[in-house]
Amino acid sequence: MAKNIPSLLPGNAPPEAAQTLLALLHAQGEVARLSEREQLYSSLLDSVNAVLWAFDWENRQVLYVSPAYERIFGRPASLVLADFNEWRDSIYPDDLEYAERSLAQVLVTGAVEDREYRIITANGQVRWLSDKCYINQQREGDRVIVVGIAEDITEKKQLEGELQRLATTDVLTQSSNRRHFFECAQQAFDSAREDGTPLAFLLLDIDDFKQINDSYGHQEGDQVLQRIADSGKAVLRRGDLFGRIGGEEFAAVFPGCNAQVAEQIAERLQREIQRLSFSHGEQVYGVTVSQGLTGLTDEDESLDSLFARADAAMYQAKRQGKNQIVRG
Numbered sequence: 001m002a003k004n005i006p007s008l009l010p011g012n013a014p015p016e017a018a019q020t021l022l023a024l025l026h027a028q029g030e031v032a033r034l035s036e037r038e039q040l041y042s043s044l045l046d047s048v049n050a051v052l053w054a055f056d057w058e059n060r061q062v063l064y065v066s067p068a069y070e071r072i073f074g075r076p077a078s079l080v081l082a083d084f085n086e087w088r089d090s091i092y093p094d095d096l097e098y099a100e101r102s103l104a105q106v107l108v109t110g111a112v113e114d115r116e117y118r119i120i121t122a123n124g125q126v127r128w129l130s131d132k133c134y135i136n137q138q139r140e141g142d143r144v145i146v147v148g149i150a151e152d153i154t155e156k157k158q159l160e161g162e163l164q165r166l167a168t169t170d171v172l173t174q175s176s177n178r179r180h181f182f183e184c185a186q187q188a189f190d191s192a193r194e195d196g197t198p199l200a201f202l203l204l205d206i207d208d209f210k211q212i213n214d215s216y217g218h219q220e221g222d223q224v225l226q227r228i229a230d231s232g233k234a235v236l237r238r239g240d241l242f243g244r245i246g247g248e249e250f251a252a253v254f255p256g257c258n259a260q261v262a263e264q265i266a267e268r269l270q271r272e273i274q275r276l277s278f279s280h281g282e283q284v285y286g287v288t289v290s291q292g293l294t295g296l297t298d299e300d301e302s303l304d305s306l307f308a309r310a311d312a313a314m315y316q317a318k319r320q321g322k323n324q325i326v327r328g
Contacts, residue, residue, distance in 0.1 A: 049072075049151070049152055050066075050068055050150060051066055051150040051151075052148075053065045053069070053149075054146070055146045055148075056144075058143055058144060059143075060084050061084060062080050062081050062084050063145070065077050065080060068152075072121070073090055073122065074121040075090070075122050090120055091119055091120075092117065094118075095117035095118050099117040102117075106133050106134060110135050111133070111134035111135070112133055113132045115130070116130050116153070117131070127152060128152070128153045128157040129152060130150070130153045131149070131151075132150075133147065134147065135147075167180070170229075172226065172244075173228075173244050174226075174229065175229045175242055175243050175250070176243030176244070178246070181251060182245070185241055185253045185303055186303050188241065188253050188255045189253075189296070189302075192296055198259075198295060199254065199256070199306075200254040200257045200294070200296070201252075201254075202251065202254070202293050203249065203250075203292045203293075203307075203311055203313075204232075204290070204291045205290050205291075205314055205318070206224065206248040206249075206289050207287065207290055207318075208322075209221065209247070209248035212285075224278060225244070225248065227276050227278075229244060229250070231269060231272045231276065232250060232269060235269045236252060236265065237254070237257075237265070240253065240265075241253040241255075259327070263293060263327065266291050266293050266325050267325065270289065270324075270325060273287065274288060274323075289323070290317035290324060291313075291324070291325040292310040292311060292313030292314030292315070292325075292327075293310060293326070293327050294306055294309040294310045294313060309328040310328055313328030314326065316328075
């Protein structure tokens, strides 16, 4: 290009003019390249579904948030840049203490990579963030700048929750499945033994369930199972465990519950089930259950001993005419 510059200038122009014009054209090229890089950088930031951020720790001031902040939080970036509490106040109340404590941990470790907490967006949605951060401090004495990236992981959390529900829930009755029930029951048993608190164990079996399936079909039998499970959920206290552990067999564990209270709960459940009404065509029918109930004793070394006593009591209820509760 330099060889062509003089031809663009008047014939009497000094040589310095050509050099000046060359420098100006070079500068314009650099500006154009810088502009292209800025546009590319801006496009990349716009496409990332995560908030890049920088925070002045001592002044409690947000120095920068990327464009995804407005998409994820639903709030103008100018507000959080003006007041750090905009971010803090958007954190789900139950997660606020953890979010603040884990952020402060970066001062000790230099980096925190496993922060997960919920936020409430401007329109009231609850979303999950995975927030990784570290200290960007060049020399001792420099002001402490924490930089990080907050990724929206709401869909991932929803999928994890659904997989957990499928792994622990009986699909038909939406109560705990056998494996999950006994895992939770074992934890309750261990806690009761350690703390010296009472614990009751209940087994429940639907009377003549095979006859229901044979007479009305398996779809009708499924409805009976679902209604029994609903009754259990309605009667049991918060903190009690309830699950379907076999074909027509359910179980419950009552932490902190003595024998008298446990029997009252079992009686309420018995009455609730007796009130259920089913229909098949023009025929209306009801169902009954036999229950075996037992409580934790000093001799019980394992959950299996409670299960065995409750099982024996339940079969005694069957032999004695069904539709009753037997304590073991």
